[in-house]
Each structure stands twice: as C-alpha cells, then as structure tokens.
Amino acid sequence: MAESKNLSPEFNPHSPYYIDPFFESNFDLQAVILSKAEDNYVPWKLRLHAFLRVSKKxxxxxxxxxxxDRSSPLYKPWKQCDSRVKYWLMISMSEELxxxxxxxxxAHKMWGDIRWIFIPNLDLKIYQVRRKILSMRQGCDSVDAYFGKVTDAWMELSEYEPVPKCACGCCKCEIKKQVEEARExxxxxAFLMGLNKSLSFMTTVIMLMNPLPSLNDAYLLVKQAESDMNSR
Structure with missing residues (x-):
C-alpha cells in the first residue's frame, strides 16, 4: 500500500488516472448498444455506470x-483518461448518437448530452413510463416474459423517479422502508392487473393472503399456476 502511494497517478492502480490494459479487454462495452430506436438508455446507463465505477472513472x-489547470502535473493524465472515457461512451452507442x-x-459534457437526448423533460418521461406500465398486458407472453417486461419498466421508472430517502441521518421513523414497501x-x-383472464383467479388468491407475498413470491405463485395449467 505504501508503495502505491509513492507511484505517479498514471501507474497507481488506486488512482482514477490509472488505465488497466487488461480490464477493458475483459468487458464487452458493445454488449448493449445505446440507440434511440431501442430506447434503452436506462440499461445502457446502469451497465456503463458499473463499468466506470469499477474502473475508477x-x-x-x-x-x-x-x-x-494546464500547469498541473495531472493535466495530461486527466486529458488522456477523459478521452478514454469518451471513447468508451462512443463505441457503446449507435452511429446516429x-x-x-x-x-x-x-466526458462529463457527453454524458449530459446523452441524457438530454433521451430525457429532454423529466416529468414527461415519468408520465410516459407510468402510462406504459398501466397499459402493460400479458397477451401472448409467458408469465416469465411478461414479468420481465414489467420489472424492466419499473427499473426504468426507478431511474427517473427514485424512491425518496430520509436525509436526516438519524431518523427512526423507517420512512425509507415504508416508501419502498409502497413502491413494491x-x-x-401492476403485475397482477395485466395477467391474462386464464390466470386472473391468482389475483384473488394472492390478494387474500396474509401477509401479502413479495412481488417475487407473487410471480413464482403465478408461474406455478401457469405451469399447472399447461400440464393438464
């Protein structure tokens, strides 16, 4: 640890200016390509965020x-790393973007520009996602596929409208837990309301349970009911 502190930032693995030549090659930055047509900003952002956090960028x-400042010995390392981050962002998006x-x-400006392209108005985006959630129906999907779409939509909403947190630091009112339970x-x-008629009986079964099952447990119960119906 003492040795790493004496290294210049470019060669110190604990520094944000350090670029690991092996780390980048072990992560497929093009596994999710950001695209307006796909409207996949949230999964793209979460994936890039994780990559940049692990790489300390x-x-x-x-x-x-x-x-x-230009006179700082960190100026050149900063410019090099900032250009590298911009490159990472660029290769993970469509040519149009x-x-x-x-x-x-x-890179900071590029990140902000990308967000603005997908979220020019936050309230409008929240409205659009909530409307999409309300209109979601199972249709021809399996319970598995339908549940995946529902959870993806809620993941997107959580990005734009996160659960509020108590900021006092010493609160014992458990407000965070209560708000998270309300969101769940x-x-x-939403999941139960969109089920096909053939599975709608499970809504009553689940809602009469005491205590109510978690979202994941409700999904497993419905999935089991679907499996039982298909095996008859």
Whole structure:
C-alpha cells in the first residue's frame, strides 16, 4: 500500500488516472448498444455506470473529477483518461448518437448530452413510463416474459423517479422502508392487473393472503399456476 502511494497517478492502480490494459479487454462495452430506436438508455446507463465505477472513472462523467489547470502535473493524465472515457461512451452507442455527441469537449459534457437526448423533460418521461406500465398486458407472453417486461419498466421508472430517502441521518421513523414497501405494492398491483383472464383467479388468491407475498413470491405463485395449467 505504501508503495502505491509513492507511484505517479498514471501507474497507481488506486488512482482514477490509472488505465488497466487488461480490464477493458475483459468487458464487452458493445454488449448493449445505446440507440434511440431501442430506447434503452436506462440499461445502457446502469451497465456503463458499473463499468466506470469499477474502473475508477466515474468522476469523469459525474463532474466530481474536474479538469486540472494546464500547469498541473495531472493535466495530461486527466486529458488522456477523459478521452478514454469518451471513447468508451462512443463505441457503446449507435452511429446516429455518436454523430450527435462527438463534439462534446469532455466526458462529463457527453454524458449530459446523452441524457438530454433521451430525457429532454423529466416529468414527461415519468408520465410516459407510468402510462406504459398501466397499459402493460400479458397477451401472448409467458408469465416469465411478461414479468420481465414489467420489472424492466419499473427499473426504468426507478431511474427517473427514485424512491425518496430520509436525509436526516438519524431518523427512526423507517420512512425509507415504508416508501419502498409502497413502491413494491404498486409493482405487485401492476403485475397482477395485466395477467391474462386464464390466470386472473391468482389475483384473488394472492390478494387474500396474509401477509401479502413479495412481488417475487407473487410471480413464482403465478408461474406455478401457469405451469399447472399447461400440464393438464
């Protein structure tokens, strides 16, 4: 540990300026390509966020690692890493999006430009996702596939409208737990309301249970009912 502290930032594995030549090659940045047609901003963002956090480069997109003065010995390492992060972002998006954000001078600016392209108005986006959730129906999907679509939609909503948190630091009112339980109840209702008629009886079965099952347990119960029906 003492040795790493004496290393220059570019060669210190604990520094955000360090670039591991092997780490990048072990992560497929093109596994999820950001695209307007796919409207897949949230899964793309979560994946890139995880990659940048593990590689200690998150500060380049959230603005916490500001550009040093030109006279600083960190200026060149910062520029190199910032360019690398921009490259990572560029290769993980469609050509159409690349053309729209490629002129961004920093990774932080590029990250913000991408968010604006997909979320020009936050309230409108929340409305659109909530409306999509309300209209979701199982249709021809299996319970597995339908549940996946429902949870994906709620994951997207959680990105735009996260569960509020108590900021006092010493609160004993358990407000966070109560709000999370309320959100899960909404998710359970949405999942059950969209089931096909052949499985609608499970809504009554589940809602009469005491205590109510978690969302995942409700899904497993419905999946088992579907399996029983298909085996007859």
């Amino acid at each position: 998150i500060g380049f997109i959230d603005g916490t690692l500001e550009k040093p 690349q053309n729209r954000v490629m002129m961004a001078k920093t 109840k909404e998710m359970r209702y």
